[in-house]
Amino acid sequence: MARMKFLCDADRCIECNACVTACKNENEVPWGINRRRVVTLNDGKPGERSVSMACMHCTDAPCAAVCPVNCFYTTADAVVLHSKDLCIGCGYCFYACPFGAPQYPKVGNFGSRGKMDKCT
Incomplete structure (x- = not known):
């Protein structure tokens, strides 16, 4: 089975957040939600790296394991998706x-919140 991936060359990342902006624009992500973000490791130290982070579409997704309403499912391409109609906003997947x-x-x-949103 083929697996789809998002590749990020950490050697070329300059923390411009273009990947974050492109994701928000392409997917019409609502205000306050970032499906993708840039994380810097060892900030200001030798060996500093920046990498684009989002849902990793885990083989044994912990978010799916803790969801009380089973709103997560995996496609044939091994992409972990969720059903907003089933989501109750409990927050277990976040933790x-x-x-x-x-x-x-x-x-x-x-502090009330809506239904979960993540990379598709």
Whole structure:
């Protein structure tokens, strides 16, 4: 089975956030949500690296394992997707994901949030 991947050459990354902007524009991502972000490792030290991060579409996705309503599913291309119709906004996937991929838009006052959004 073929697996789709997003490749980032860390040697060429200059932290311009063009990948973040392109993702937001192409997918019409709502305000306050970043499906992709640039992370800098060893910032200001020898060996500093920047890399574009998003959902890694894990083989055994921890987000899917903790979801109480099973809104996650994997396609034939090994892409981990979710159904916004099934999502209840519990936030378990946010805490389970080691990459911080699930995002929640703020909807209203007092920290209430909407349904999860992530890279597709």
